[in-house]
Amino acid sequence: MSHVLILGGDGYLGWPTAMYFSARGYKVTVVDNYFRRHVCDELDVGMLYSLPTLVERAKIWYEKTGHEIKVVIGDLTDPELMRSLFTGDKLRYQWSIGERFSGSPETVIHYAEQPSAPYSLMNYKTANFTLSNNLIVTNNLMFAVKDLSRDTHIIKLGTMGEYGTPNIDIEEGWIDIKHKGREDKFLFPRQSGSIYHTSKIMDTDLLWFGCRVWNLKVTDLMQGPVYGVETEESKIDSRLKTIFNYDELFGTIVNRFIAQAVIGYPLTVYGKGGQTRGYLNIKDTLQCVHLAEKNPAKPKELKIYNQIMETFTVNELAKLTEQAGQDLGYNVTIKNIENPRVELEEHYYNPSYKGMQELGVKPHYLTKDSMIEMFKLVIEHKHQIKEEAIFRGIKW
């Protein structure tokens, strides 16, 4: 079975992805520098429950399933660490049972980025960190694959936020432009709403350069905000659950709204609430990444998918949260606050997202029932929610 290397394997998506592939017989190595945990501690940001370390999780996973997930702890902005994952030179596992998997990984799934728009805009230091972390990790990966393993398929997580909210239909990554009687194909135009999202535009440009010039094989998954916690694998043991942030910095909107509803904190809708985005369940992220792995890009190809399952306005999400909460006996209120972000609050939004459906993804849609399930998990840990962590007023 092939070897999948997961960069950022401790994160919200990284850890569930590691279990998902491991459960399906893949050889899995995860790498992480605990950035997300450390910054959550530093900023006293809200996590719904504490997590075992990555090594502890890998041990629990092994005890429960007999599958090994090798763990490397380190900073992938160090090019030598990145290269060691391909060559084995001076590679040190924090946890591993057997020998190093022979050869280079067939697939790298790259989640090792600072993923928060508000964090990227706290100040010039967090902005610099976001740009340099996200670009240097991506560049180190690109050069490692170019120099050491051209057959490796790179799957990178992009974001629908790269496109912003243009007044034309959003295609899946590419657009044919006719101009003054001539024609060419280009990356779909992108202009985003934060420094984080801009760093992802840059990543895409960088890897597209690598495809054109070095025949790399890259899949870029333009993902919408992900919600949800439990996956098939996390249900094996409650300690295997992924990180759950309910704060403004790292909490994605659905997760955050549910936490707000549970503690009687009004749902904070920014501005008019007409902002429309594409969303998906964490279980569908796993399906999509797996489908991308099974259908790799060809050499010189940058394959782009718009990884969303449906679209909602912020107001619709607030309404749905309200209804689910009411069913459970909560008195949920919605509060439109002054928008701390510069963004259109009412706009055209019509993204295409057929690619993953053609590959066979089976979407989990966001309904009152699926929300009620998430409510139950949050209610279990209700006493851990720190109200003051929810809203910090980071503006841009």
Add this chain to the structure above:
Amino acid sequence: MSHVLILGGDGYLGWPTAMYFSARGYKVTVVDNYFRRHVCDELDVGMLYSLPTLVERAKIWYEKTGHEIKVVIGDLTDPELMRSLFTGDKLRYQWSIGERFSGSPETVIHYAEQPSAPYSLMNYKTANFTLSNNLIVTNNLMFAVKDLSRDTHIIKLGTMGEYGTPNIDIEEGWIDIKHKGREDKFLFPRQSGSIYHTSKIMDTDLLWFGCRVWNLKVTDLMQGPVYGVETEESKIDSRLKTIFNYDELFGTIVNRFIAQAVIGYPLTVYGKGGQTRGYLNIKDTLQCVHLAEKNPAKPKELKIYNQIMETFTVNELAKLTEQAGQDLGYNVTIKNIENPRVELEEHYYNPSYKGMQELGVKPHYLTKDSMIEMFKLVIEHKHQIKEEAIFRGIKW
């Protein structure tokens, strides 16, 4: 008179720009970390003549003209240094006559980037350096202006290389796209031929974000390769001449061809030589930057000019060099070598470049006569040319 802050003031364009504005009565501060000089020393790259330090140059300039150019030596990837240029806090001049100029600079001209495509592709370390230097300096500048001086006009040097060689006409920065019956205006699509050029695409995206979100005023000058050495100001004293590289790394093509012709080294044309680019004389760079300064962008506006005066194929430049050389009695030969770069060697190329002409630029065209003038300068320093520095075979 207003204050112009020049980042990268020791470089090929930075120093002539400093003298140009200083001669016209502007208050001028230059900042540089000597990256270009240091890397030329490290890599034993060819400089036609050695240069006084930036402080020595500023002193010579002052002696000859009575104009002061304040000099700060430091690394602008340090955000505190960048911010000190706006606040004065802990700002230390390497050379300065009077007090600090009061207030913030009205205009910042940002040349402080690693400017070589081959250098950016020597290896993963130089690639990382290029990305992080160019982006972090730009981001530090953007945040300093946002946080400390929103009225400051940022003039950034971009490059025509951001656009690559698309099959449609290249507009000046922006394009209206009609798609499925709807319409919007976007940055002109960009895909470039090196990591350096990709870093400039990123810079543009970053500053465009700053314009949209913080109402910054930015002019982005998409410049073609510049040739030439002497400017009106450098003629005042021979020690004021700008850096002249004739090597593959930092030598722009015309300068390099002339050096090759003078020492009887065949002109190295990469591949078929049909690569077409837009070019301009260094004197026209100065005119354009000055016109940009006098016609600042408005708040929220990213003004883009394609800063070229004419286009040539590589073959045409080689021919012109041959003719100029022959007139001076040199036996110039042209050699088509295997292209070390991944690029189209024959392609459509039709860039618009009306903006600067509408502002009143008076172009200096590249002719046999203007080439002969450059030959004379190179011939003076002929004994300094190290043949082995010309071609190093950096491939991508």
